[in-house]
Amino acid sequence: MYRLYDYLPSGNGYKVRLTLKYLRLPYELVELDIKQGATRTAEFLAKNADGRIPLLEVPGRGYLAESHAIITFLAADSLLVPNDAWQQAQMWQWLCFEQYSLEPNIGTARFWLKSMRRTPEELGDKLVEKQGKGAAALAVLERGLADRAFLLGDQVSLADVALYAYTHVAPDAGLALEPYPAIGAWLRRFESEPWWEPITAR
Amino acid sequence: MYRLYDYLPSGNGYKVRLTLKYLRLPYELVELDIKQGATRTAEFLAKNADGRIPLLEVPGRGYLAESHAIITFLAADSLLVPNDAWQQAQMWQWLCFEQYSLEPNIGTARFWLKSMRRTPEELGDKLVEKQGKGAAALAVLERGLADRAFLLGDQVSLADVALYAYTHVAPDAGLALEPYPAIGAWLRRFESEPWWEPITAR
Numbered sequence: 493m494y495r496l497y498d499y500l501p502s503g504n505g506y507k508v509r510l511t512l513k514y515l516r517l518p519y520e521l522v523e524l525d526i527k528q529g530a531t532r533t534a535e536f537l538a539k540n541a542d543g544r545i546p547l548l549e550v551p552g553r554g555y556l557a558e559s560h561a562i563i564t565f566l567a568a569d570s571l572l573v574p575n576d577a578w579q580q581a582q583m584w585q586w587l588c589f590e591q592y593s594l595e596p597n598i599g600t601a602r603f604w605l606k607s608m609r610r611t612p613e614e615l616g617d618k619l620v621e622k623q624g625k626g627a628a629a630l631a632v633l634e635r636g637l638a639d640r641a642f643l644l645g646d647q648v649s650l651a652d653v654a655l656y657a658y659t660h661v662a663p664d665a666g667l668a669l670e671p672y673p674a675i676g677a678w679l680r681r682f683e684s685e686p687w688w689e690p691i692t693a694r
Numbered sequence: 695m696y697r698l699y700d701y702l703p704s705g706n707g708y709k710v711r712l713t714l715k716y717l718r719l720p721y722e723l724v725e726l727d728i729k730q731g732a733t734r735t736a737e738f739l740a741k742n743a744d745g746r747i748p749l750l751e752v753p754g755r756g757y758l759a760e761s762h763a764i765i766t767f768l769a770a771d772s773l774l775v776p777n778d779a780w781q782q783a784q785m786w787q788w789l790c791f792e793q794y795s796l797e798p799n800i801g802t803a804r805f806w807l808k809s810m811r812r813t814p815e816e817l818g819d820k821l822v823e824k825q826g827k828g829a830a831a832l833a834v835l836e837r838g839l840a841d842r843a844f845l846l847g848d849q850v851s852l853a854d855v856a857l858y859a860y861t862h863v864a865p866d867a868g869l870a871l872e873p874y875p876a877i878g879a880w881l882r883r884f885e886s887e888p889w890w891e892p893i894t895a896r
Contacts, residue, residue, distance in 0.1 A: 541833075541834045541837045541838065542791060542795065542834050550780070553780050556783055556784070556787060557787050557791070558786065558787045558790035558791060558794075559790075560786065560790050561783050561784075561786035561787040561789075561790055562783075564783070564786060565779065565780075565782075565783035565786075568779060577767065577770060578752070578755050578767075580767075581758050581763050581764075581766070581767035582758070582763075584760065584762065584763035584766060584767075585758060585759050585760045585763040587763075588760035588761075588762050588763050588793060589744060589759070589760060591790060591793055591794050592760075592793050592794075592798070593744065596794070596798065631743075632743045632744050635743045636743065
């Protein structure tokens with residue numbers, strides 16, 4: 493059985509949990525409190541030298557880090573990954589965009605405000621910069637969703653799983669979603685998938 | 695024929711150029727000066743809403759952004775992408791690590807110092823933070839290379855192409871490579887591949 497090292501408020505971990513739920517794959521959850529340094533112990537660093545969750549332990553194989561490497565490994569043969577090479581490339585374009593332009597801004601601002609309980613006053617310009625870049629990423633996403641139900645077209649895919657994770661919690665980073673009507677409709681569409689569950693569900 | 699929108703000093707663009715060279719695929723190069731805002735014009739934003747190079751124009755298909763989406767699309771059927779699902783997952787783990795932990799730190803510090811010609815004194819704590827995180831990423835890479843010739847084992851793969859791009863220019867970001875002997879040996883090994891060429895070669 494798979495074992496997932498994770499921190500429930502993590503959007504990156506949530507991508508993996510949602511994918512496992514979609515695939516109906518049972519797994520053992522090992523919760524680690526990243527605020528307490530639980531992923532920087534010698535024991536954990538021996539499993540993942542990068543010291544981050546989510547980390548998937550695959551029986552007979554070893555450990556796999558990086559949320560997008562994990563979800564594409566798990567879902568490779570499912571309908572969440574398109575067969576067509578060009579569609580698969582579009583999926584990876586969105587996954588890479590998420591980790592480069594969306595998560596480092598929205599995810600980090602949310603972590604400071606919600607998990608570390610810092611205030612906007614304490615954070616100052618650092619928060620303003622993250623929020624500005626986060627809003628720019630939301631504008632790119634809004635444009636990508638203008639003419640379609642899901643990011644790759646009519647069918648839900650891992651691109652939606654990956655982008656949903658931190659987009660739907662943008663208000664936790666101090667970013668309102670009201671200016672983005674296509675994103676709003678897409679969030680509601682994604683949340684009506686029968687396998688959807690809230691971010692900290694177990 | 696493929697058309698590549700690129701900026702020659704870019705390590706992300708270099709990954710694509712090296713992959714095209716390995717595959718012996720001809721392409722038209724359209725050079726854009728990112729320092730002059732050439733990727734933020736209305737004309738370019740219509741091609742890539744995210745306003746970044748590299749961008750690949752694929753005849754009959756459209757535009758593909760994100761260096762790792764581009765190189766995996768191009769090289770999917772080559773020996774640069776392993777067939778085995780677990781090896782492929784390891785490849786993606788390294789590609790995701792590069793875009794999350796290595797490039798945003800080493801690439802950004804290098805861009806400030808080399809392309810924008812800012813000084814360490816002007817940059818202050820911002821540069822120190824990027825260099826600290828860049829050094830942490832190099833330490834993870836060093837550990838990953840401790841017992842192998844290339845990142846996935848004996849054979850060169852896209853993981854090496856992707857990680858080489860910004861690692862070999864770490865000194866441009868003010869980060870010495872001498873403390874990392876396994877990285878040093880791997881750089882020399884990669885540079886002895888017959889299809890290797892320097893970052894700004896055309």
